[in-house]
Amino acid sequence: MTESNYLTIEEAISKKPQTVNLRGWVYRERKSNKFVFIVLRDESDIIQCVISKSKNPELFEKAEKLTIESSLKVSGELKKDERAPTGYEVAVTDLEIVQVAEPFPITEHQSPELLYDNRHLWIRSRKLSAVLKIRHTVVGAIHEFFRSRGYYEFDAPIFQPSQSEGGATLFEVKYFEDKMYLSQTWQLYAEAGIFALGKIYNMGPTFRAERSKTSRHLAEFWMAEMEAAWMNLEEVTEIAKDEIRFIVQEVLKHNRKELEILERDIKLLEHYAESKYPTIKYSEALDILNNEYHMDVPWGKDLRTIEEAKIAEHFKVPVIVTHYPTEIMGFYKPPSSENPKEALCFDALAPEGYCEIIGGSQRSLLVEDMKKRLEADGEDPENYSWYFALRQYGSVPHSGYGLGVERVVQWMCGLDNIKDAIPFPRTMIRKTP
Ligand code: ATP
Numbered sequence: 001m002t003e004s005n006y007l008t009i010e011e012a013i014s015k016k017p018q019t020v021n022l023r024g025w026v027y028r029e030r031k032s033n034k035f036v037f038i039v040l041r042d043e044s045d046i047i048q049c050v051i052s053k054s055k056n057p058e059l060f061e062k063a064e065k066l067t068i069e070s071s072l073k074v075s076g077e078l079k080k081d082e083r084a085p086t087g088y089e090v091a092v093t094d095l096e097i098v099q100v101a102e103p104f105p106i107t108e109h110q111s112p113e114l115l116y117d118n119r120h121l122w123i124r125s126r127k128l129s130a131v132l133k134i135r136h137t138v139v140g141a142i143h144e145f146f147r148s149r150g151y152y153e154f155d156a157p158i159f160q161p162s163q164s165e166g167g168a169t170l171f172e173v174k175y176f177e178d179k180m181y182l183s184q185t186w187q188l189y190a191e192a193g194i195f196a197l198g199k200i201y202n203m204g205p206t207f208r209a210e211r212s213k214t215s216r217h218l219a220e221f222w223m224a225e226m227e228a229a230w231m232n233l234e235e236v237t238e239i240a241k242d243e244i245r246f247i248v249q250e251v252l253k254h255n256r257k258e259l260e261i262l263e264r265d266i267k268l269l270e271h272y273a274e275s276k277y278p279t280i281k282y283s284e285a286l287d288i289l290n291n292e293y294h295m296d297v298p299w300g301k302d303l304r305t306i307e308e309a310k311i312a313e314h315f316k317v318p319v320i321v322t323h324y325p326t327e328i329m330g331f332y333k334p335p336s337s338e339n340p341k342e343a344l345c346f347d348a349l350a351p352e353g354y355c356e357i358i359g360g361s362q363r364s365l366l367v368e369d370m371k372k373r374l375e376a377d378g379e380d381p382e383n384y385s386w387y388f389a390l391r392q393y394g395s396v397p398h399s400g401y402g403l404g405v406e407r408v409v410q411w412m413c414g415l416d417n418i419k420d421a422i423p424f425p426r427t428m429i430r431k432t433p
């Protein structure tokens, strides 16, 4: 039989032919002395298959050998059956076992650590495959968003000679006889790229040696970044809002079934897809936290997770917070000319406790100020001479931001831990498989 003779389970359920050929894996099995019930799983869905002893004793004997995750091909008659898990049942007329699986190490009620140890097997679970399909939509939406707006895709090196987001989270690697660092961001190279291509974007692997154990940090994650010439802070925050809204809309358009499998609150996502998102200044965020929630956050401190969560909960939609204190921001985030204590930067905070999903800024054109700030961080400005040179040859105002792909997938799927938003997570303590 050729490929075209097989339907996916989803195709079978939607086309409803009288007879079907399916192939997949045993998701569940139940045996009585009259019937074998197999719930067959493939990449698209699950469907119940029944093998009757009285109708076909030979097939019945074969089917009795099937264990969880065994691979098989079945042919049979498709019938509507309200009692079956997805509303349809296949009365099996032929069955080919491809491999009888050994006892599957994952059974019900496993500890999270065992599931991470068996990640190579766990990704086929209904939950994780739903997450991976949503991740596929999120990634596709990001490409579509930027390409449809005239942005060029532009790549930066992963091996980089210096830090850009603070030495504490740098991964140092041996590079021939020398040392280099794994990319913490695409940004510095993107700032060179805009002089060639104007508006650019990229989605790539990003590495940060995060030492604290949180449910929102990975050591290797994917960041979707954009950078554009002639763009100021206010303009770039509007792009960020449009991008977030577009991602939510695309997930709703393509992944209702997966959202249901994950028991995600679809009404909330619909609300995010239709709403406008507010922009407030850091100082206004402090007023809300301190006056309305009786918190005690002094001006000058970065917002902690609980404070970010409160702000997003206050508005119940993603919120843009701008003008954080210059002193606690990266060297490339410029002081505002009206109040140099405030930087022309922003974060986007997602509601429901998911917090920061985007960080961005207008980019500094003040070479002396940047050099001073690097020195204060113990860095040698000499290492950035090519970056500062960009300010010498037709410097223009420009802005950009980075969106954490796994943070957004985590939020879209309603996941407790970011580790479930990527197929094979890497954290300080999770290196395998
Ligand atoms: P945080 O304060 O949460 O550590 P950050 O300020 O270090 O974030 P940025 O440098 O602004 O983050 O990076 C841009 C985006 O990349 C963040 O908004 C977030 O979505 C994502 N991100 C940053 N660090 C991580 C990480 N370790 N794991 C997953 N995503 C991350």
Ligand code: MG
Pocket (backbone or CB within 6 Å): none
């Ligand atoms: Mg960080």
